[in-house]
Amino acid sequence: MQVLFKTRYEDDIHFLAKTGEKIRVGLVVLLLIAAPLFLQNYYLAELGLMLVYAIAGIGLMILTGHTGQVSFGHAAFLAIGAYCHSILISHGVPFSVSVVLTVTLSGVIGMLLGRSASKMHGFYLAIATLAFLILVETFLGEWEAVTGGHAGFKVPALKLFGIPLKAMWQQYYLDLFFVFVVVLGAANLFRTPTGRSFLAVRDSELSARSLGVSVEWVKIQSFGVSAAITGLAGVLLAHHLSYLSPEVFGVLESLKLMLMIVVGGLGSILGAIFGAILISLLPIAISFLRDVLPPAVGQQAGLEPLLFGLIIVVFIVFEPQGIYGRWMKIRFFFETFPYYRKSSFVRQKSYLKTERMR
Amino acid sequence: MSAAATLSVRNLSIMFGGVHAVEDVSFDVNPGEIFAIIGPNGAGKSTIFNLISRLYEPSNGSIHYGEHDLLKLPAHKIVKTGIARTFQNIELFEQATVLQNLLVGRHSHSSGNPLTDFAFLPGVKRSELEHRRKVEDIIDLLEIAQYRDERISDLSYGARKNVELARALCAEPSLLLLDEPASGLNNEETDDVGFWLEDIKHDLGVTLVMVEHDMNLVGSIADRVMAINDGRLITIGTPEEVRENAEVQQAYLGVSP
Numbered sequence A: 001m002q003v004l005f006k007t008r009y010e011d012d013i014h015f016l017a018k019t020g021e022k023i024r025v026g027l028v029v030l031l032l033i034a035a036p037l038f039l040q041n042y043y044l045a046e047l048g049l050m051l052v053y054a055i056a057g058i059g060l061m062i063l064t065g066h067t068g069q070v071s072f073g074h075a076a077f078l079a080i081g082a083y084c085h086s087i088l089i090s091h092g093v094p095f096s097v098s099v100v101l102t103v104t105l106s107g108v109i110g111m112l113l114g115r116s117a118s119k120m121h122g123f124y125l126a127i128a129t130l131a132f133l134i135l136v137e138t139f140l141g142e143w144e145a146v147t148g149g150h151a152g153f154k155v156p157a158l159k160l161f162g163i164p165l166k167a168m169w170q171q172y173y174l175d176l177f178f179v180f181v182v183v184l185g186a187a188n189l190f191r192t193p194t195g196r197s198f199l200a201v202r203d204s205e206l207s208a209r210s211l212g213v214s215v216e217w218v219k220i221q222s223f224g225v226s227a228a229i230t231g232l233a234g235v236l237l238a239h240h241l242s243y244l245s246p247e248v249f250g251v252l253e254s255l256k257l258m259l260m261i262v263v264g265g266l267g268s269i270l271g272a273i274f275g276a277i278l279i280s281l282l283p284i285a286i287s288f289l290r291d292v293l294p295p296a297v298g299q300q301a302g303l304e305p306l307l308f309g310l311i312i313v314v315f316i317v318f319e320p321q322g323i324y325g326r327w328m329k330i331r332f333f334f335e336t337f338p339y340y341r342k343s344s345f346v347r348q349k350s351y352l353k354t355e356r357m358r
Numbered sequence B: 001m002s003a004a005a006t007l008s009v010r011n012l013s014i015m016f017g018g019v020h021a022v023e024d025v026s027f028d029v030n031p032g033e034i035f036a037i038i039g040p041n042g043a044g045k046s047t048i049f050n051l052i053s054r055l056y057e058p059s060n061g062s063i064h065y066g067e068h069d070l071l072k073l074p075a076h077k078i079v080k081t082g083i084a085r086t087f088q089n090i091e092l093f094e095q096a097t098v099l100q101n102l103l104v105g106r107h108s109h110s111s112g113n114p115l116t117d118f119a120f121l122p123g124v125k126r127s128e129l130e131h132r133r134k135v136e137d138i139i140d141l142l143e144i145a146q147y148r149d150e151r152i153s154d155l156s157y158g159a160r161k162n163v164e165l166a167r168a169l170c171a172e173p174s175l176l177l178l179d180e181p182a183s184g185l186n187n188e189e190t191d192d193v194g195f196w197l198e199d200i201k202h203d204l205g206v207t208l209v210m211v212e213h214d215m216n217l218v219g220s221i222a223d224r225v226m227a228i229n230d231g232r233l234i235t236i237g238t239p240e241e242v243r244e245n246a247e248v249q250q251a252y253l254g255v256s257p
């Protein structure tokens, strides 16, 4: 393992402390910026969509992975973001103004949901957020005059500061820009009091309180930040979908977001990004499965949710730290080669409380 | 650091399912003293701490710290009055690092706001560095530098105890409530804790209230001792006086008077 000699507290505040890490992240950033040079439009669109899901994943990660509050209703914030933005720009509101308004609205609705959910735990919270999703979905379907109901809503063409962005690479750079903003912001959050109070509430509400953290307020804030970020993903998603309908933002979409963060690795921003990559590859795997499985199974409508549920369960049982955790192990393996031992990552239980009691 | 003040508890009572866990208990803790609370298991010692830190709602009585009427405050405002605490069963943030735990200890001194934190404005960075400096002082004091970047879940029991004490100190309290600071520690570790507590009292000027079973530790550092049994106060006095008290001896031996 590398030993870091830090000479200033400033060194610790930087999120990329190791040189190797800086290089790796720098390479990924360069690749993402250069992608339009070597990717065809189809793949560029897929990559852009993946970035949008990474944003949504970070949104949910902040709430579930970092604050410990489960939400099975996060697709509702994608819907709120997509619909609110599309409706606003269809009424001639400029893109930049619409993004600010939409993200704010989504955040405020998130805070209200957080307020009513702040006294709930576990199972009840899961049900409450699911109920919220169904409410939003129904509302979007019924309010035909504004949302177009189940007939759908056509998303106006993308325009920024009055300039139409017709080419795929232009839209892609817009997505990429917001990914940078969100990743940077989320990393900032967790090196400052706000983010740490989220972690505190996740791990012990009791001692969080005794150190001056208002647990209710933290939950409201976390729901708000999470919803605002997911709403932003909704804005960008709208331009990828070009046609909105309430069914797109259903339970399955929520499950997909949950799948992303569980598989990626709860509690890390990078995990949300790994999850987004996986989610983008999943449709390929599913269409492959449909071909190889006997038609009676392969053509079943429920194959997708079944697979989602199955993957979540498998990861929770076998790889609770997700792909991110696996990645850490692999990296550690190479850094310490040939000294890696399987037990390096086994939790050290160096005491048993009862043994220590005299 | 908030100014030292007197903690006065009057006629404090709480019931759990019809049983008095604490009944009509009154005591004062003077600024700058080490005040120990002793009593058999289930006597109500931790419950008194939970009442002071407002995690439990008393059925009767009052708690004042200086000019603050604690019963008028919610739990998360208690630390602002200068009272920090540790827990009998160690309540650390398990999946966070030692450093993160200690920085949460600074929460009552920071004015966080999701928007400014998200943008990491220059003011945020400045106060972050300031908190970090304060935290490093405590890390030096309790000699936990080697654990700084470890996750709590990887630490030994003794190290966790130190980290929890350190985290409470990061709040810069004027009064510290310690629930069994030496339980589960070996003799050497217990001696260390004894020295630290005296340092905390003398150098930092913190008033200490501790629940402790180790009578050697209590005898060597406590200025006054309160003995309780079945939620009721038996006696308050110097360690010697309390040790000699007939009722205290009976409570510990389990013989009814």
Ligand SMILES: Nc1ncnc2c1ncn2[C@@H]1O[C@H](COP(=O)(O)OP(=O)(O)O)[C@@H](O)[C@H]1O
Pocket: B016, B021, B039, B040, B041, B042, B043, B044, B045, B046, B047, B048
């Ligand atoms: N949250 C609670 N709910 C019900 N009973 C409790 C609770 N907390 C404490 N008690 C009861 O109050 C009594 C005192 O407990 P405690 O204060 O923890 O004792 P100790 O003196 O060992 O710290 C015990 O009988 C315990 O069962």
Ligand SMILES: [Mg+2]
Pocket: B045, B046, B047, B088
């Ligand atoms: Mg106790």
